[in-house]
């Protein structure tokens with residue numbers, strides 16, 4: 001399966017369950033693996049056939065920073081839903097990492113896989 005990848009997309013936003021977190025911005029780092037047949041783009045060298053990782057990155061940043069969110073699980077689901085609904089991606093893996101959330105850990109996070117058509 002061909003994929004388009006985004007690694008360590010930094011999104012600074014209001015994220016967290018505690019009151020002190022609702023008053024600050026913290027960084028999240030997103031990894032996305034998006035199923036995409038790259039043959040048409042490669043065969044024609046035509047951008048219109050490509051899944052634009054820049055457009056996806058900008059859209060996800062806008063979406064996730066729209067309003068405060070408590071859980072990184074919510075971020076992962078929102079990102080997965082967005083790339084499937086808006087960019088017609090049939091399968092996606094999303095990893096959301098929150099550095100500094102646990103003092104003794106470099107980062108903590110969640111990872112999900114979703115397929116279009118599954119609920």
Ligand SMILES: Nc1nc2c(c(=O)[nH]1)N=C([C@H](O)[C@@H](O)CO)CN2
Nearest residue numbers: 015016017018070071072073101102
């Ligand atoms: N599974 C999760 N556990 C926790 C989350 C979360 O989003 N998902 N969030 C917090 C707090 O916001 C924490 O990051 C503050 O350091 C705790 N556990």
